[in-house]
Amino acid sequence: MDEKNKVLIVDDEVSMTDLLHEILTTAGFDTEVVNDPGQAVNLLNENNYDVMLTDLRMPKINGIDLLKQALSIRPDLIAIVLTGYGSIESAVEAMKYGAVGYISKPFRPKNIINTITKELEARDIKKQNVQxxxxxxxxxxxxxxxxxxxxxxxxxxxxxxxxxxxxxxxxxxxxxxxxxxxxxxxxxxxxxxxxxxxxxxxxxxxxxxxxxxxxxxxxxxxxxxxxxxxxxxxxxxxxxxxxxxxxxxxxxxxxxxxxxxxxxxxxxxxxxxxxxxxxxLKSSLNTIHSQQQRVLDLERQSTIGEMASTITHEISNPLGAMQMAMEYIKSLSPDQDPEQLNTALHSIDLGLQKILNIVNNLRKISRGKDPSLSFVTIEEILVNTESFMDFLLKKNKINLVKNIDPNLPYIKVDQSQLQQVFTNLILNSIDALPDGGEIEIQVHWDQDQKLMIINIKDNGVGISPDNINKIFKPFFSDKIGQKQGSGLGLSVVKKIIERHQGEIEVSSKPGKGTTFTIGIPKEPQSPN
Structure with missing residues (x-):
C-alpha cells in the first residue's frame, strides 16, 4: 500500500483549517492542522511533512517568517501560501523565500488539490532526476x-x-x-x-x-x-x-x-x-620464482658435476689407449715392420676422433644456433637422410619403411638441422637392431593441432623403464659393449626440436621396440 503524503495546514482561522482538513483528507492526503505558527515550528522539528499550506497573515509569526523557519528545518518541504489579501507584491515575496505556489482566498477545492498534486509530482520528478x-x-x-x-x-x-x-x-x-x-x-x-x-x-x-x-x-x-x-x-x-x-x-x-x-x-x-x-600474488610468485631458481641452481651444479665426471671418464678411455699406443711406438726399433707402427697410429687416430666427437657434440648442445628456416617438405629431408644412411642400413640388414602422407604441406624448418635429427634417431634405431630388423617412418599433418607428426619406430631391443626418462640427458647411454656412445646424440635431437618450437616424446617396450614421436607446430604455408 502506497504511503500517503503528509500535509501540514497552518492558519489562525479554525474554520479554514477544518475546511482544508476535510477537503485534503477526502482527497487521500494525511493532514494535520495547527492554528498557532509556533506550534507548527515544533511539529516541523518533530515530523517529516511533504507539503505545508500556510496563511500569510497570522498573529505572533506571519507567513513569511514561518516560511523561512520551515524551509531551514525541512529544505525539501513544498510550501504553498494561502491568503485573503492576495497581491502581486506578497506573492513575489513568498516565492522569494521558497514558496512554490500561491493561492488566494476564497479558493476552489479542486484548485487546492490540483496545485498540491502538481507540486508533489514535480518534486518526485526532481528527486528521480537527482537520483x-x-x-x-x-x-x-x-x-x-x-x-x-x-x-x-x-x-x-x-x-x-x-x-x-x-x-x-x-x-x-x-x-x-x-x-x-x-x-x-x-x-x-x-x-x-x-x-x-x-x-x-x-x-x-x-x-x-x-x-x-x-x-x-x-x-x-x-x-x-x-x-x-x-x-x-x-x-x-x-x-x-x-x-x-x-x-x-x-x-x-x-x-x-x-x-x-x-x-x-x-x-x-x-x-x-x-x-x-x-x-x-606478486609476492607469492616472486617467492616461487626464487625457490625455483634455487632448485635450478642446485640442479645445474649437480649436472655440471655429473657432466664433468662423465666427460672425464669418456675422454680418459681414448686418452689411455692413445698413451699406450704412444708407449708402444716408442718401444719400436727402426727396422721393425711398418705395419705395427701404422696400427699404433690408427689407434691414436681413433682416440682423437672420439674426443673430437665428444667436443663437437658438447658445442652443439651449449651453443646451438637458431634454425635457418626455409620452406621445405619433410619427404625431401627424409629422402636425403635415407640416401646418406643407405650404406649403414644395408650393412646392418635393416629394412627402412616409409609411410608418408602424399598431401603434406610445406613447413618452415632448418633442413640441415632436421636431417641431423633424423640421422641421429635412425642411428639410435640401428644400434638397437644388432641382428637386423625394420625401421618405420610415419609422417602426417594433424590439421586440428596444426602439427607435423613424425614417428620413427623400430622393433629392436627397446629401452628399460628405469632409463626411459633419462635418455635425453647429456652423456646418458643405455648401450653396452662396443656400441656404447657418448650419450649426446639424443640430447642434440631434443635441443634442435625445441629450437623449432616442437616437442619430442619416446615410448618403448623392452624386447619389442621403441618409437620416437616428433611434433613440429608450424602453420602450413606455400612457398612464394
Whole structure:
C-alpha cells in the first residue's frame, strides 16, 4: 500500500483549517492542522511533512517568517501560501523565500488539490532526476576506479566524486596498501579549487581520530565553521581506508547523500582489495620464482658435476689407449715392420676422433644456433637422410619403411638441422637392431593441432623403464659393449626440436621396440 503524503495546514482561522482538513483528507492526503505558527515550528522539528499550506497573515509569526523557519528545518518541504489579501507584491515575496505556489482566498477545492498534486509530482520528478544523476556519477567514477590499481589515482577519483556530489570545501582520502598495515600509507587531500592540501586543521584531525577510535559506516559532526563527514571503506574484516569531507556549515546532509557515498566507498574498497590480492600474488610468485631458481641452481651444479665426471671418464678411455699406443711406438726399433707402427697410429687416430666427437657434440648442445628456416617438405629431408644412411642400413640388414602422407604441406624448418635429427634417431634405431630388423617412418599433418607428426619406430631391443626418462640427458647411454656412445646424440635431437618450437616424446617396450614421436607446430604455408 502506497504511503500517503503528509500535509501540514497552518492558519489562525479554525474554520479554514477544518475546511482544508476535510477537503485534503477526502482527497487521500494525511493532514494535520495547527492554528498557532509556533506550534507548527515544533511539529516541523518533530515530523517529516511533504507539503505545508500556510496563511500569510497570522498573529505572533506571519507567513513569511514561518516560511523561512520551515524551509531551514525541512529544505525539501513544498510550501504553498494561502491568503485573503492576495497581491502581486506578497506573492513575489513568498516565492522569494521558497514558496512554490500561491493561492488566494476564497479558493476552489479542486484548485487546492490540483496545485498540491502538481507540486508533489514535480518534486518526485526532481528527486528521480537527482537520483539518476547520483547513479550516473557512481557509474562513471566506478568505471574510473575499475581501470586503475594506483592508489594515488583511486584517491583522486574519490575526491572528484565527493566534489561532484557534495558542496565540499576540502576532501581527504586515506588508504592502506596492505590489510595488515596499522597506519595509512596514502593520505591525499584536495580543496575545492583542485589544489593539493598539505595541512589539516585541528578540528579535522580531532574528528578523524574520533572516527578511527570507533569505526562506523559513516559519521557526521556539525560545527559552527563547518560540517564534517567521514565514511569508512571496509572490505570483509579489514579497513581499506576512509574519506573525510569538510562541508559548508549550512549544508544539511541527506540520507540519499550518505547512501550514494557509501555505494562509492564500497566500490573503492573492492578495488583496494583487488590491489591487495594482486600484491599478494606478486609476492607469492616472486617467492616461487626464487625457490625455483634455487632448485635450478642446485640442479645445474649437480649436472655440471655429473657432466664433468662423465666427460672425464669418456675422454680418459681414448686418452689411455692413445698413451699406450704412444708407449708402444716408442718401444719400436727402426727396422721393425711398418705395419705395427701404422696400427699404433690408427689407434691414436681413433682416440682423437672420439674426443673430437665428444667436443663437437658438447658445442652443439651449449651453443646451438637458431634454425635457418626455409620452406621445405619433410619427404625431401627424409629422402636425403635415407640416401646418406643407405650404406649403414644395408650393412646392418635393416629394412627402412616409409609411410608418408602424399598431401603434406610445406613447413618452415632448418633442413640441415632436421636431417641431423633424423640421422641421429635412425642411428639410435640401428644400434638397437644388432641382428637386423625394420625401421618405420610415419609422417602426417594433424590439421586440428596444426602439427607435423613424425614417428620413427623400430622393433629392436627397446629401452628399460628405469632409463626411459633419462635418455635425453647429456652423456646418458643405455648401450653396452662396443656400441656404447657418448650419450649426446639424443640430447642434440631434443635441443634442435625445441629450437623449432616442437616437442619430442619416446615410448618403448623392452624386447619389442621403441618409437620416437616428433611434433613440429608450424602453420602450413606455400612457398612464394
Amino acid at each position: 539518476l544523476k547520483r547513479m550516473l556519477t557512481i557509474y562513471e567514477f566506478s568505471e574510473s576506479i575499475s581501470s586503475t590499481l594506483k592508489f594515488e589515482e583511486i584517491a583522486e577519483i574519490i575526491e572528484n566524486a565527493c566534489f561532484s556530489l557534495l558542496p565540499a570545501q576540502q576532501v581527504m582520502v586515506m588508504l592502506k596498501k596492505n590489510p595488515q598495515d596499522k597506519s595509512f600509507n596514502i593520505i591525499h587531500s584536495k580543496n575545492q579549487q583542485g589544489e593539493l592540501v598539505t595541512s589539516i586543521s585541528k578540528e579535522v584531525k580531532e574528528f578523524v581520530n574520533e572516527f578511527l577510535d570507533n569505526i562506523e559506516p559513516n559519521k557526521v559532526k556539525q560545527l559552527d565553521e563547518m560540517t564534517l563527514l567521514a565514511l569508512s571503506m571496509t572490505r570483509k574484516k579489514y579497513l581499506a581506508g576512509i574519506f573525510v569531507a569538510v562541508l559548508f556549515p549550512d549544508f544539511q546532509i541527506q540520507k540519499e547523500d550518505l547512501q550514494t557515498l557509501q555505494i562509492l566507498a564500497n566500490r573503492v574498497s573492492i578495488s583496494v582489495e583487488n590491489h591487495w590480492l594482486i600484491q599478494s
